[in-house]
Amino acid sequence: MTLQSDAMRAQGSGHDARGGGVTPLSVLMFGENGQVAREITRLAGPSLSVTALNRRRADLADPDACAALVAATDADVVINTAAYTEVDRAEAEEDLATVINGAAPGAMARAAAARGIPFLHLSTDFVFDGRSDAPLAETAPVSPLSAYGRSKLAGERAVMAANGQSVIVRTTRVYAAHGKNFVRTMLHAGAAHPVLRVVNDQFSGPTSADDLADALLKIARAFRRGAGTPGLFHYCSTPAVSLFDFTREMFRIAAPERPPRIVPIASEEWPTPAIRPKHPVLDCSKILSAYGIPQPDWRISLQRVLTELKEQRS
DSSP, X not given: OEEOOSOOSSOOOOBOTTTSSBOOEEEEEEOSSSHHHHHHHHTOBTTEEEEEEOTTTOOTTOHHHHHHHHHHOOOSEEEEOOOOOOTTGGGTOHHHHHIIIIIHHHXXXXXXXXXXXXXXXXXXXXXXXXXXXXXXXXXSXXXXXXXXXXXXXXXXXXXXXXXXXXEEEEEOOEEOSSSSOHHXXXXXXXXXXSEEEEESSOEEOOEEHHHHHHHHHHHHHHHHTTOOOOEEEEOOOBSOEEHHHHHHHHHHHHOSSSOOEEEEEOGGGSOOSSOOOSOOOBOOHHHHHHHOOOOOBHHHHHHHHHHHHHHHHO
């Protein structure tokens, strides 16, 4: 199914030799209803044609079937936004998570390399242990603390081993006005409880799905112009912020008259099956140098997402 909409934040390139017009950038996208997938679809317009594959059409638990879809495509670029994202459940389902997050992207990347088309893949800051106070470059040592992090690292390695025109984008704490994410979860909790306990020792650059979608399409268009650079890149919002302070700002904007009381706690006071890295702050200078993509300010992006949520409720 090819999805298009009126919204478009980035201009395409490529001219139709027959009529002198613009030939749409054709994207085969794994994922349809996820946060980033939905934002990529919303950006579709005259310069972008997106074929979005949902779970019924592309089961990432079947890597060979996913590779066959890539092998059969005539798209200009393949983008994988689909993943196993249940971080805590992955502790009990690591084999399944590794197939979906590791083997499937590797199979897609090999098929894309065989076709000579770019393959864009999302990864995570969970590949790090988060014990460094300094921003982490792409070359920093990896040491995931969780099954989810190990499965995503397996995917990175499989994609890079394909030796194609692959781009891996590590990001962090993606949120949107739709889907399952920290922002929507906390707003729901704040509406039901007068006091919220939030960890204050986990830092990151929370990244809105629309910012991430825009970055991916800029990379795709760079390949279309012949200016794409394969490799591993970091992309997240700035400045780094604790979950506690991010939550406080969220309710300052969303519920200024009656915000819940937000109590800071240590990670150890909120135990979870999967261990989260505490300080996996990403150095995003490489993607700026290669693609001219700057880090967005999460305070501006959060305001935009909360405005959209408010409009949905009105």
